[in-house]
Amino acid sequence: MKPTNSHPHRVLVADDQSDIRDALRLLLRREGYEIHGAASPTEALAALEAREFDAVLMDLNYARDTTSGQEGLDLLPRIQMMDSTLPVIVMTAWSSVEVAVEAMRRGARDFIPKPWENNRLITVIRTQIDLRQALRQASRLEAENRLLRAESRPTMIAESAAASGHPTRTCSLPGSTARAKKWLRRRCTRCLHDRILLWLR
Numbered sequence: 001m002k003p004t005n006s007h008p009h010r011v012l013v014a015d016d017q018s019d020i021r022d023a024l025r026l027l028l029r030r031e032g033y034e035i036h037g038a039a040s041p042t043e044a045l046a047a048l049e050a051r052e053f054d055a056v057l058m059d060l061n062y063a064r065d066t067t068s069g070q071e072g073l074d075l076l077p078r079i080q081m082m083d084s085t086l087p088v089i090v091m092t093a094w095s096s097v098e099v100a101v102e103a104m105r106r107g108a109r110d111f112i113p114k115p116w117e118n119n120r121l122i123t124v125i126r127t128q129i130d131l132r133q134a135l136r137q138a139s140r141l142e143a144e145n146r147l148l149r150a151e152s153r154p155t156m157i158a159e160s161a162a163a164s165g166h167p168t169r170t171c172s173l174p175g176s177t178a179r180a181k182k183w184l185r186r187r188c189t190r191c192l193h194d195r196i197l198l199w200l201r
Contacts, residue, residue, distance in 0.1 A: 008034040009129050010051070014044040014058035014075075015091075020114075024057065031122055041075040048082055054129045057121075060092040060103065069099045076106035085136065087128035091116065 011033045013024045021037040028035050036053070038044040040062055047053075056079060060072030069092055079088055090103045093114040100111040110124045 008032055009054040010034045010036065011125065012036050012038060012044060012047055012053045012056045012058075014038040014041070014056065016040060016059065016062045020059070027118060027121070028125070031126075033125075041071055041078075044075065045078060045082075048079065048086075053086065054132065055125055056086060056088045057125065058088060058090055060090050060099065061094060067094050069094065069103070073099075073102055073106055076103065076108055080107040085132055087132050089124055089128060 009032075011028055013021050013028075013035055014037075015021050015024070016039050018039070021039070025035040025037065036047055036051075038047050044056070044058065048056075058072060058075070060069030061067065062071045072090060072092070076088060076090075079086060084107075087109040088107060089110045089112060090108045091112045091114055092099065103111055109128050112121055112124060
């Protein structure tokens with residue numbers, strides 16, 4: 001599914017070759033993406049600091065080093081430090097299993113060799129953006145659930161039996177509500193092995 005025109009996904013394309021950036025810009029704009037280019041790792045970092053992106057498509061080799069991919073590999077952890085959820089897809093004509101494994105170890109989500117296949121490239125970008133959105137949504141829901149649980153959870157008083165020799169454990173449980181009792185019953189089995197005496201205050 002293409003991004004909507006009102007909210008296009010923003011992709012950073014980092015490559016030292018302008019013709020590569022232009023080709024990717026044309027391809028991805030047709031798919032509805034907003035594209036920003038960077039010609040070096042320094043420009044890529046500056047762009048990431050200036051605005052938020054939904055994905056990064058980056059070459060591993062730049063002007064200083066055109067075969068090993070070291071510049072791109074060094075850039076990956078710096079991007080991860082800025083936003084660990086940002087999907088980074090790496091590209092290089094000098095692909096190898098070792099470089100791909102190292103790129104993934106340093107935080108890349110996928111690896112595409114040059115010359116690329118258009119359909120696969122588009123599919124990878126779309127999949128990674130969708131996955132990031134799903135993970136962010138799940139994280140937000142989990143945070144909301146933790147907050148709701150913290151607000152609704154009754155507090156409890158618990159004390160280990162004196163004869164058991166276990167240290168005393170205490171917390172407060174105000175009220176003797178049906179909700180508190182239900183919550184307490186669900187957790188009684190977790191306390192049995194400690195021979196804990198529980199009561200409502």
